[in-house]
Amino acid sequence: MFTTDAVDANDVASVVTSTGDAVAVSSVALEIEALYREFGEAIYRVARSVVRDASLAEDIVQDTLLKAWQHRDDWRGDAPLRHWILRIAHNTAVSVLRKRREELRDPDVLAASSSDSGGPDVERRVAGSMAVDELWKVLDGLDPTTRAIVVLREVEGLAYEEIGDVLGLALPTVKTRLFRARRALSEQMEGWR
Amino acid sequence: MMARRATDVQLLQWLDAEPERLERYIDKFPAEADRVDDLTSLAPEVTSGLSEAVRPPDDLAERVRAMFTPDPLARETAEVLYDLMGLAWRTTRALFSDDEGRQQ
Numbered sequence: 585m586f587t588t589d590a591v592d593a594n595d596v597a598s599v600v601t602s603t604g605d606a607v608a609v610s611s612v613a614l615e616i617e618a619l620y621r622e623f624g625e626a627i628y629r630v631a632r633s634v635v636r637d638a639s640l641a642e643d644i645v646q647d648t649l650l651k652a653w654q655h656r657d658d659w660r661g662d663a664p665l666r667h668w669i670l671r672i673a674h675n676t677a678v679s680v681l682r683k684r685r686e687e688l689r690d691p692d693v694l695a696a697s698s699s700d701s702g703g704p705d706v707e708r709r710v711a712g713s714m715a716v717d718e719l720w721k722v723l724d725g726l727d728p729t730t731r732a733i734v735v736l737r738e739v740e741g742l743a744y745e746e747i748g749d750v751l752g753l754a755l756p757t758v759k760t761r762l763f764r765a766r767r768a769l770s771e772q773m774e775g776w777r
Numbered sequence: 778m779m780a781r782r783a784t785d786v787q788l789l790q791w792l793d794a795e796p797e798r799l800e801r802y803i804d805k806f807p808a809e810a811d812r813v814d815d816l817t818s819l820a821p822e823v824t825s826g827l828s829e830a831v832r833p834p835d836d837l838a839e840r841v842r843a844m845f846t847p848d849p850l851a852r853e854t855a856e857v858l859y860d861l862m863g864l865a866w867r868t869t870r871a872l873f874s875d876d877e878g879r880q881q
């Protein structure tokens with residue numbers, strides 16, 4: 585598991601546990617808990633779309649929540665809090681992905697992680713898991729930012745302008761990337777209907 | 778002189794082979810993006826498959842909470858306090874906010 589550059593998450597935890605009273609708990613853990621309840625699952629979905637790996641996505645949720653809490657004063661209110669947090673999640677996920685790719689180019693790391701493809705986990709919880717695996721194969725063919733666009737639009741239901749705001753992309757770029765991704769998904773999943 | 782409207786076939790050809798051209802086109806005629814939107818809309822089965830593909834594990838909340846509040850007693854206290862605060866927050870939002878629907 586990676587740790588944040590700014591502060592180790594355990595520092596926050598130790599603040600909570602060492603004081604031993606409920607006031608301290610509410611001042612830190614509750615704020616993060618509130619962020620999680622509001623945005624945690626969306627953060628996971630964006631992270632998962634970028635890095636594909638479930639375990640890494642979970643780490644990114646924790647890292648994003650911690651960063652958002654630490655930098656909460658940076659949010660100016662000129663954009664919705666949701667966009668600000670999803671931007672942190674996306675940037676964190678891209679950074680993790682980049683770091684992971686660099687690590688995998690290192691022969692020592694490559695040997696140690698040869699059994700871990702970095703792709704989606706094999707555990708599926710519902711019938712139709714083969715179709716979801718097929719879907720992941722199509723998603724794998726898209727670049728990470730396009731996967732994020734697809735998820736932000738088709739799963740999170742964001743408007744094109746909102747996606748542009750979250751990802752820092754121009755509106756026409758968001759649209760054409762999404763439309764092309766949809767074409768690929770529809771063509772490859774034709775037999776799924 | 779009015780520009781000629783691209784056909785559906787042209788739009789899809791540009792999308793597949795000349796995305797930059799399509800970008801310029803919908804940048805110039807923003808309403809045309811709605812046509813491409815319709816032409817490329819996903820089947821409901823694919824959309825629900827996407828949701829399933831990125832669905833968080835059921836115990837994610839529990840694990841995230843444990844990460845930030847590892848002491849069980851503190852975690853229990855945090856949950857109770859959060860629920861109390863959350864009730865007040867939801868009540869206030871329901872009474873005074875008219876934009877909740879727009880955020881969805």
